[in-house]
Amino acid sequence: MRRSPLAAVVGLACALAAGRPAAAQSIPPEEYQARRDSLAAHLDSGVVVAFGAREPVALWTAYRPLPAFRYLTSFHEPDAVLVMVKRGGVTRTSVFVDIPDVRYQLYVGIPADSATVARETGLARRHMRELRPALDSLAAAGLPFYTLRDFASGDAAGRDTVTLGARFMQGFAAAHPALVVRDAHPIVDRLRARKSPRELALLKRAIDATGAAHAAALRAVRPNANERQVQATVESAFLQAGAEGPSFASIIGSGPNSTTLHYMRNDRVMRDGEVVVMDIGASYEGYAADVTRTVPVNGRYTPEQRAVYQIVRDAQKAAETTAKPGAKWAAVQEAADSVIARGLARLGLIESADAMFDAPWGGQCTARSRLCRQFALFMPHGLGHGIGIEVHDPAQYYMDDQTLREGDAFTIEPGIYVNPEVLRLIPDTPRNRAMLAKIRAVVDRYKHVGVRIEDDYAVTKQGVEWLSRAPREASEIEAAMARARPVVP
Numbered sequence: 001m002r003r004s005p006l007a008a009v010v011g012l013a014c015a016l017a018a019g020r021p022a023a024a025q026s027i028p029p030e031e032y033q034a035r036r037d038s039l040a041a042h043l044d045s046g047v048v049v050a051f052g053a054r055e056p057v058a059l060w061t062a063y064r065p066l067p068a069f070r071y072l073t074s075f076h077e078p079d080a081v082l083v084m085v086k087r088g089g090v091t092r093t094s095v096f097v098d099i100p101d102v103r104y105q106l107y108v109g110i111p112a113d114s115a116t117v118a119r120e121t122g123l124a125r126r127h128m129r130e131l132r133p134a135l136d137s138l139a140a141a142g143l144p145f146y147t148l149r150d151f152a153s154g155d156a157a158g159r160d161t162v163t164l165g166a167r168f169m170q171g172f173a174a175a176h177p178a179l180v181v182r183d184a185h186p187i188v189d190r191l192r193a194r195k196s197p198r199e200l201a202l203l204k205r206a207i208d209a210t211g212a213a214h215a216a217a218l219r220a221v222r223p224n225a226n227e228r229q230v231q232a233t234v235e236s237a238f239l240q241a242g243a244e245g246p247s248f249a250s251i252i253g254s255g256p257n258s259t260t261l262h263y264m265r266n267d268r269v270m271r272d273g274e275v276v277v278m279d280i281g282a283s284y285e286g287y288a289a290d291v292t293r294t295v296p297v298n299g300r301y302t303p304e305q306r307a308v309y310q311i312v313r314d315a316q317k318a319a320e321t322t323a324k325p326g327a328k329w330a331a332v333q334e335a336a337d338s339v340i341a342r343g344l345a346r347l348g349l350i351e352s353a354d355a356m357f358d359a360p361w362g363g364q365c366t367a368r369s370r371l372c373r374q375f376a377l378f379m380p381h382g383l384g385h386g387i388g389i390e391v392h393d394p395a396q397y398y399m400d401d402q403t404l405r406e407g408d409a410f411t412i413e414p415g416i417y418v419n420p421e422v423l424r425l426i427p428d429t430p431r432n433r434a435m436l437a438k439i440r441a442v443v444d445r446y447k448h449v450g451v452r453i454e455d456d457y458a459v460t461k462q463g464v465e466w467l468s469r470a471p472r473e474a475s476e477i478e479a480a481m482a483r484a485r486p487v488v489p
């Protein structure tokens with residue numbers, strides 16, 4: 001019997017998950033309690049205040065808990081505040097909520113009562129009107145306060161200063177001049193960095209859904225199709241595979257857009273002879289996958305595209321070989337950088353593997369010479385990042401001696417992006433003019449070829465496990481595209 005597209009996608013998701021449980025086990029209340037206990041163990045005494053996410057004001061935006069709040073509690077109603085109080089060796093935890101009036105409940109649903117919240121989350125539910133009096137009393141008692149700010153992503157933490165929680169704590173501290181206020185994020189980030197077995201199970205489900213979406217996307221990639229059509233196929237496949245939707249804004253960049261790292265407009269018509277970068281990730285019960293593939297729009301790589309693609313894939317292989325429990329992340333990065341630099345020099349896109357240029361960010365060149373090597377014009381980003389509740393999640397190798405350890409979940413994502421416009425951004429110096437004279441014609445030959453290959457990994461007792469097993473060799477991708485649809489001669 002001929003299978004429908006829906007059945008094909010679901011079947012692929014099941015195949016990708018072969019050997020894994022049919023359904024990942026959700027994080028139980030006991031694990032959330034253990035996380036709060038671990039946080040409390042780092043405090044002699046004090047008050048932890050964590051604001052949750054506001055209820056979305058846009059009707060097309062779904063509610064999504066904020067990272068720190070989500071890590072510490074399974075309470076996922078909007079406009080909530082978590083308060084932990086440790087005093088005399090005893091910790092008590094409450095969640096303050098603004099109960100909507102009865103008529104509004106008819107629209108948004110009837111919230112759980114206090115007994116249900118206590119049973120399902122281990123938290124005491126209190127009304128929001130009690131929050132300020134309770135905190136005033138705790139401040140008067142001389143307890144230090146630890147804040148977990150309500151930014152949507154750690155990437156925006158330094159710029160996000162006008163959230164409800166930030167403004168509340170600023171006013172609260174002004175009303176209590178003697179109050180000691182500390183940042184609890186370093187403690188919570190350290191706890192979040194090591195993934196538990198249940199967290200890894202949820203990550204694997206998100207990754208499987210992402211692999212199914214990549215397979216589905218191959219049917220949508222074709223000349224004269226819009227990038228948005230690929231996005232629609234991808235995000236539909238997420239839902240069909242059981243995920244909540246995307247864990248970040250899908251990146252579908254074709255032709256010149258393939259060379260923009262975080263291109264998100266997804267509104268260009270794809271052309272014959274181009275590549276398209278598909279940087280996508282599903283969210284499964286709040287855990288984020290992040291997998292990138294670069295495929296030819298017409299199903300066949302040109303010689304130039306294949307040459308660039310192979311350098312990126314070889315760089316990823318070198319990083320994978322170096323990434324072991326106990327390995328330094330700097331060594332993993334250098335393994336990939338060396339392959340990319342040598343490859344770019346071989347193509348003539350840079351003068352030599354070690355060649356430098358005068359960068360517009362020259363003040364950083366002494367401390368971070370990588371940024372001032374010519375290959376960084378075409379590979380400007382880092383090699384990878386942690387994954388978890390956030391698509392850029394804390395990882396253990398970010399901390400202390402930057403070493404990969406059991407419980408780390410991370411990406412490896414080398415790339416090469418040949419964008420002639422970048423050459424206009426560099427300073428006009430004798431060294432740069434000499435470089436441009438040698439490479440400009442080669443850059444024009446490879447222009448608008450952007451390639452990124454990104455996979456997800458976890459460090460286990462057995463070593464480093466490759467989790468995102470979607471086709472990634474150039475020949476595998478061409479074969480998969482030929483099976484997905486006829487190739488235009």
